[in-house]
Amino acid sequence: MFRTALRNVLAHKARLLMTVLAVMLGVAFVSGTLVFADTLSNAWRSQSAKSYDNVAVAVTSYAGPNDAEKSGISQKNLDKIGGLDGVAAAYGRVSGFAGVAGPDGELIGVGWSNKGSNFAPGKDGEDPAYTFTDGSGPVKDSQIALDKDSADKAAFKVGDKVRVATNGPAKDYTLSGVFTTEDGAVNAGGSLVLFDTGLAQKQYLKPGYFSEVTITAAPGADDAAILASVTPLLPEAVEASTGQDLARKQAELIEQNTDVLKQILLGFAGIALFVGIFLISNTFTMLVAQRTKEIALMRAVGASRKQITRSVLLEAALVGLIASAIGFLIGIGLAVGLRSGMAAFEMKVPAGPLVIGMSPVIAALSVGVLVTMFAAWLPGRRAAKIPPVAAMNSVHAVATTKSLVLRNSIGSVLTAAGTGLILWGATAEGSTGRMLIAGGAFLALLGVIVLIPMLSRPVIALVRPLLVGAFGVSGKLAGQNAVRNPRRTGATASALAIGLTLVTGLSVLGVTLGTAVAKTTTDNIKADYMVVMAGGGGGMDLSALRALEKAPGVAAVSPEQDFPFQLGKAGTTGTTENADYELATGVTPDALEKVLNVQVVNGSLAALAQGQVAIPEDTAEERGWKVGDSFPVVYGDNKTSTLTVGAVYRSSEFLSGVLIDTKIVNAHEAKPYLPNIFVKTDGGASAANEKALIDALGGNPAIKVMDQKEIRDAFGGEINILLNILYGLLAMALIIAVLGVVNTLAMSVFERQQEIGMLRAIGLDRRRVKRMVRLEAVVISLFGATVGIVLGAFLGWAIGATFADKIPGYELVLPWDRIGIFLALAGLVGVLASLWPARSAARLNMLNAIKAE
Numbered sequence: 001m002f003r004t005a006l007r008n009v010l011a012h013k014a015r016l017l018m019t020v021l022a023v024m025l026g027v028a029f030v031s032g033t034l035v036f037a038d039t040l041s042n043a044w045r046s047q048s049a050k051s052y053d054n055v056a057v058a059v060t061s062y063a064g065p066n067d068a069e070k071s072g073i074s075q076k077n078l079d080k081i082g083g084l085d086g087v088a089a090a091y092g093r094v095s096g097f098a099g100v101a102g103p104d105g106e107l108i109g110v111g112w113s114n115k116g117s118n119f120a121p122g123k124d125g126e127d128p129a130y131t132f133t134d135g136s137g138p139v140k141d142s143q144i145a146l147d148k149d150s151a152d153k154a155a156f157k158v159g160d161k162v163r164v165a166t167n168g169p170a171k172d173y174t175l176s177g178v179f180t181t182e183d184g185a186v187n188a189g190g191s192l193v194l195f196d197t198g199l200a201q202k203q204y205l206k207p208g209y210f211s212e213v214t215i216t217a218a219p220g221a222d223d224a225a226i227l228a229s230v231t232p233l234l235p236e237a238v239e240a241s242t243g244q245d246l247a248r249k250q251a252e253l254i255e256q257n258t259d260v261l262k263q264i265l266l267g268f269a270g271i272a273l274f275v276g277i278f279l280i281s282n283t284f285t286m287l288v289a290q291r292t293k294e295i296a297l298m299r300a301v302g303a304s305r306k307q308i309t310r311s312v313l314l315e316a317a318l319v320g321l322i323a324s325a326i327g328f329l330i331g332i333g334l335a336v337g338l339r340s341g342m343a344a345f346e347m348k349v350p351a352g353p354l355v356i357g358m359s360p361v362i363a364a365l366s367v368g369v370l371v372t373m374f375a376a377w378l379p380g381r382r383a384a385k386i387p388p389v390a391a392m393n394s395v396h397a398v399a400t401t402k403s404l405v406l407r408n409s410i411g412s413v414l415t416a417a418g419t420g421l422i423l424w425g426a427t428a429e430g431s432t433g434r435m436l437i438a439g440g441a442f443l444a445l446l447g448v449i450v451l452i453p454m455l456s457r458p459v460i461a462l463v464r465p466l467l468v469g470a471f472g473v474s475g476k477l478a479g480q481n482a483v484r485n486p487r488r489t490g491a492t493a494s495a496l497a498i499g500l501t502l503v504t505g506l507s508v509l510g511v512t513l514g515t516a517v518a519k520t521t522t523d524n525i526k527a528d529y530m531v532v533m534a535g536g537g538g539g540m541d542l543s544a545l546r547a548l549e550k551a552p553g554v555a556a557v558s559p560e561q562d563f564p565f566q567l568g569k570a571g572t573t574g575t576t577e578n579a580d581y582e583l584a585t586g587v588t589p590d591a592l593e594k595v596l597n598v599q600v601v602n603g604s605l606a607a608l609a610q611g612q613v614a615i616p617e618d619t620a621e622e623r624g625w626k627v628g629d630s631f632p633v634v635y636g637d638n639k640t641s642t643l644t645v646g647a648v649y650r651s652s653e654f655l656s657g658v659l660i661d662t663k664i665v666n667a668h669e670a671k672p673y674l675p676n677i678f679v680k681t682d683g684g685a686s687a688a689n690e691k692a693l694i695d696a697l698g699g700n701p702a703i704k705v706m707d708q709k710e711i712r713d714a715f716g717g718e719i720n721i722l723l724n725i726l727y728g729l730l731a732m733a734l735i736i737a738v739l740g741v742v743n744t745l746a747m748s749v750f751e752r753q754q755e756i757g758m759l760r761a762i763g764l765d766r767r768r769v770k771r772m773v774r775l776e777a778v779v780i781s782l783f784g785a786t787v788g789i790v791l792g793a794f795l796g797w798a799i800g801a802t803f804a805d806k807i808p809g810y811e812l813v814l815p816w817d818r819i820g821i822f823l824a825l826a827g828l829v830g831v832l833a834s835l836w837p838a839r840s841a842a843r844l845n846m847l848n849a850i851k852a853e
Contacts, residue, residue: 019283019372020323022276022736027327027368029269029732032334034360037262039335042355044258045251051182052250054128055243056087056217057227061210062237072209077233081213084229086221091120091127092210094200098193099534099702100146101163101170102154107534107701109150113190114702115183116166118200119145128216130194134158135177141199145177150191164193165702166203167533167541271502272732273371278495278740280375284312285488288383295383305384312380316372324368331364332356411450418444422794426801433802441795445501448791452497453490457483459783467775474768477759478775482783489780495737496784496829497791500822503730504792505799510723511815512800516807517653517719518712524652527556527595527678528685529693530711534704539673542666544697548679551696553689556594556680560655561586562673563665566634567658584613584658586665586672595678599650603627605659607646614647614659635668734829737784741777741833756841766842773838778830785826789819 052058059081061072073092082090098116100108107114119137121127127137130145135158137145144164146156156162161172179194186192201207217226223242230240241249288295295308336354421440425433448455460483467475482489531548533540539562549557563584589608592598598605601617608614615625625631630644649659654676666672681689685707693705706714756769764772797812804810 019280019319020326021739022280023273023320023323023368023372024327024330025732025736026269026273026276026371027324027364028330028334029272030266030367031328031331031360031364032338033262033265033269033331034363035332035335035354035356036338037258037265038355038357038360039339039353040261041255041258042353045255047182052243052247054216055214055246056221056223057215057230057240057242058246059213059215059230059234059238059240061212061235061239072205072211073213073234073238075208075210077235078210078213080233081215081230084226086218086226086229088216088218088221089122089128090213090215091122091129092118092197093120093212093214094118094197094204094210095212096204097167097533097702098191098195099165100150100154100191100193101165101699101701105163105699105701108153109189109191113185115185115190116164116193116195116200116204117183118197119194120197129183129214130179130181132177132179135175137179138173138176138194138196141196142174143176143196144173145179145194146175147183147186147192148178148180149186151175151178163699163701165700167539167702169541169543169547170698170700170702268730268732271498271730272736273367275495275498275733275736275740277371277375278491280316280372281379281491284316284376284379285382285491288312288379308384309377309380312376312383313373316376316380317369320369320372321365323372324365327368328361328364331360407450408454411447411454413447414443415447415451418442418447422798426798429802429805434799437795437798437802440798444791445498448497448787449490449494452494452787453486455787456486456489456493456783459786460489460779463779463782467779471771471775472768473764474771475775477772478779481772481776482779489783492740492780493784493787495740496734496781496826497788499730499734499737500785500788500826501792501795502733503727504789504819504822505795506723506726506792507815507818508793508796508813509800510719511818512796512810512813513807514719515813516810520653520807521708521712524597524654525595525678525708525711526593526597526680528681528689528707529679530706531677531679531693531697532675532704532706534702539675540677540703542672542674544700544703545674545677547696547698548677548693552692553682554679554693555682556588556591558588558591558595558678559586559662559674560676560678561662561665562675563636563660563669565636565668567631582619582658583656584660584665585655586662587659589661591680592659594680596655597652598655599652601648601650603645603647605647605649607644608659608661610646611661611664612644612646614649615645616651616656616658617648618651619658620645620648637668637670639668738829738833741781741830742836753844756844760844769842770838773841774831774834777834777837778827781826781830781833782823785823789822793819 059073072094075092078090078092081087095115095117097114099114102108119127119130119139121137130137132145133148135145144162146162150156154162156175156178158175158177160175162175163170163172165171181192183192195203198207201209205211215226215230217223223244227240227242234240298308332354418440422437422444423440425436425438425440427433428436460479464476464479467479469475471478531540531544545557545559548554563586564581565584567582587608589605592608593605598614600614601620603614605614620626625645625648627645627648630642632640632642634640643660647659649655651657662672679693681693683689690705690707697703697705760766760769793814800810800812
């Protein structure tokens, strides 16, 4: 039986090509993902371990510039730590955001990983965290040093003037040196600026204090002993760990992060392989059908049903083994490509070898072989059931009424159960509803796949008159051929349906969310501009607000200033025992309603100017507060006061928390935190007004001035980026579905050689033969696409319904333009997939075809 299986594989190389391609693509996705994840994890672990090579103990304080009680690690404590037994040196660090402007004035690197820190030289004048390739570290307030990658991007040389912005005004500094580093910010594609220690402390914490200390050990000293002696010297809320412990924790965190990425990519690989099952099953079904006489003869000379099934499975195993080996090699190339492609997202991967362990090899071979054998099992089982006499007489076993009724009954039950779960999930809330929908989607998809052969006849019958009217006899034959074998048509259409179900569902959800975000922006923002830190770099300095207030053409300015404090119970005074932390938002009272649309439920926002506050509606309901109630608060500087509710408002995407006058906030904040500033200008948004705001900010590269369109794009753009990534990942499944259409048509043409020869003999020319095959492909593709689009839209609606009440202005939007594109692409898929089969059919020699068995 092994020789028979091998002979059959070698005899049908061309017909098995599509199966090999499908398995190969799926395996490449799996193995590429595993190799990429292992390589990425190993590179980050090595980089992380390297960054802690010379660190015996690391001390970290979470103090901020506004903390009254916690101020970080003082210079006095640092000196004590440096004098401990076994300590070679102790280096104090402070860090925060710092953006560097390139020659074009634009920010260099990714905003969220642009970092500033201090140059901390030891007794030898060197800082072990950095290796200078040119110049030296900064020793004056007017100097900075810059990482080599950022310096190279902007072509900066030592001695050049470099414009740098923290969360305050941008300033020009002299570049004193260029260095290399293992700092995570640089490895993430950002930049690192080193300031003189005194200047860095002033900018990021407080003069004389550090947020971190790294300790190096003297030769022969024990890290644990150093940790034990350092700990008693540290103030509260300061943590200390050995470098080895930190490296281990960092490695665990990296492993968790890469595992998340790995699971996501493997999920899409699983979808691709699931789609491939239909192609593989179709291929072996057709191959078995073409060998019915051979199988009958084998049965007649003594082969058992089990032997026939095993023969088909052995063929599948050989095909899977070959495809897996090729797919694994392609997967290695895919991993290399993914690693290089991260540069497109400005993400730098630390140098390291390509890691090819046994897990990807075993997974690739196992997945490829097992998936192929699983898909071929049912065709093999059917082959073994064909009666020898019936097969020898070329009477193909037709599905019995009983089997069709059973199939359709199972499909109906699965579809009904899945639909019920989806509807139930749509009425539920949150993650519970989405879990129900996920289970329902799986059952519904299985049910539709089972029912697709039954659905193909009535659905295709609806379009058959259009085919006949537009294409004549070619259209009529194409319509008949498409439903001649409903199981085959259904299996081919199922592959497309699965892919387009996911694509359509994501599109409906993404477009609906994007529209809701756009509507939220339009409904809530009256301002012409929103000013933010570029790339999510944090909050702005108060000087930015003052500069905007003085800019020409500005009608109104209000910040959205974050301010945490403690709230007590209404009606009490003085003390706030058992108080809750609450996030307040500092605003400018007389400008607030000019820049934002605030829906007041009770009271008046004019009360803000009188020192009162406005609270969100949900906070008022939760605490039972109303206009006129008073409650005690404790500010960040530990001072207390009593505030009165002057208004209750409905919170929005752009405004939430307790609203309070910025004058009160600034009295208790050493360094106010302003993530957003809203600006209304005379005459509305214009190029001149935008330039005036940019000039007022001193051309700060770290601050971005956004108009309303850019605000909508900022919130909705992430959705579009995510959609495009998901489309790209699902493309593999759709490619396999296309291969399925090609495979089905090629097999169909081979089976109908005699019929095509007869049609040619009675006058059907080559052009109309090609048209017949193309139309058949288009009909099957559009049928599968229609099923997928309907099911995908239903799932998109259901998932959206689970969080509709959490998103203001949420309303289902069907993206008809994208749906039209999907249908057009499905039709194009049919045309492209039919090129080779149609050409083969048209070139058949009619006499040889008529004689073919």
